[in-house]
Amino acid sequence: MSQLDDLYRRVIMDHYKNPRNRGTMDDESVTVNLNNPTCGDRISLQLHIEDGIVKNARFTGEGCSISMSSASMMTDAVKGKTTEEALALAGKFSSLMKGEQVEFDEYEDIDALSGVGKFPARIKCATLAWNALRKGVEHDGQGKVEENVEQ
Secondary structure (H helix, E strand, O other): HOOOHHHHHHHHHHHOOOOOOOOOOOOOOOEEEEEOOOEEOOOOEEEEOOOEEEEEEEEOOOOOHHHHHHHHHHHHHHHOOOOHHHHHHHHHHHHOOOOOOOOOOOOOHHHHHHHHHHOOOHHHHHHHHHHHHHHHHHOOEEEEEEEEEEO
């Protein structure tokens, strides 16, 4: 294992064991529930979007280290971003999962997930939170919306 692979593994495990933004919000937020029936990963993402800006993002759920660390990284990365910027980050993440060279200068922890693209069965784990983000942004301004969708 290379030093870079070891570093990436440590970053992923840090987000898994010490997730950022884990929990729920009591305010008016959009809630999206998604699950990956292949492996059983589940996420409930809450977004507080105001004036086109992601003011807060929190999640709960159960799943593997890849899905939960990806949710932790994603919620950290999108807070304070416009919805357009958040969707652009989601697009960059999709490209990363396809094996394209992408760098997340503004939030480099996400680069730790670059190796997931080599394992097609794990891509759905990594993209679960990002797909919830896209659905949440689509429902911006519609109050509390819950969807249970298999990706």
